[in-house]
Amino acid sequence: MTPETFTVLLSDSALRRVFSAVALGASTSAEILATTGLTAPEAAPAIGRLLREGLVIPQGPGRLAVDETALGSAAEAAGRRQQEQAEAEQPDPGLRGYVRGTVLVRLPEDDDETRRTVLDHVARTTFEADREYDERTVTDLLRPWCEGTSVDPVSLRRFLVDDGCLHRRSGAYRLVSPVGPGRSS
Incomplete structure (x- = not known):
């Protein structure tokens, strides 16, 4: 069935x-x-x-x-379909369950490494390297990521800065370049 x-x-x-x-x-x-x-x-x-x-x-x-x-068979089939759908919506297993397309489903709470991976993905997908953005533009660019989630764009902007994905200086924001396995802001 x-x-x-x-x-x-x-x-x-x-x-x-x-x-x-x-x-x-x-x-x-x-x-x-x-x-x-x-x-x-x-x-x-x-x-x-x-x-x-x-x-x-x-x-x-x-x-x-x-x-x-x-x-049990119906439940197993439903589980397989959910897994296939999740894989189709997010091919990267490290982001699965957190990012669906260009929407941040949720942020990892207890896993700092996964949280940084998710935030880094959001930052690199949203912002161009070697370009400065004003605060309003950053917030506006992050708004689609927050559609239907409990995270608001202002908080997401703060998380990106706090986790070292964006650098903020005098109201201007810039994508942080990766430095090896870790990052430095």
């Missing part, structure tokens, strides 16, 4: 209610009806569809159970 099939199935109210009842332990038709509040004519097609699709399986005469294997 694909994640899409699972989602489509559970978008139907009757299917979702029957599946939930079975997942919570209702295993007979009477228990499913009592738990869901559905009538037999409403529940019967939902039960049949869930059986055909493999989300629930017979568990002895007149008893049903959730097919944990089918759910």
Whole structure:
């Protein structure tokens, strides 16, 4: 079962209610009806569809159970697709989970090296070497990186300076050139 099939199935109210009842332990038709509040004519097609699709399986005469294997397979497929999508959106594994395209998803909090890598990427992608920028221009250029995140462009500008990616002097900002494995401002 694909994640899409699972989602489509559970978008139907009757299917979702029957599946939930079975997942919570209702295993007979009477228990499913009592738990869901559905009538037999409403529940019967939902039960049949869930059986055909493999989300629930017979568990002895007149008893049903959730097919944990089918759910596990759908979850694994969804995880693989998420990973593939993340790789497509950010080919650099060091930036994955932090940068998506030209948006800063989040900043690493506990890993200084990764934080510097992410900030260095933002700086090198945004600013040209050997060019000075005024404060307003820097903030405006950083604004797209902050769309939909909890980091604002002014804070990002400060982080870039504090972490040595940008040099600030008399209101002018300049991209810091790398010096070997570390950096000096």
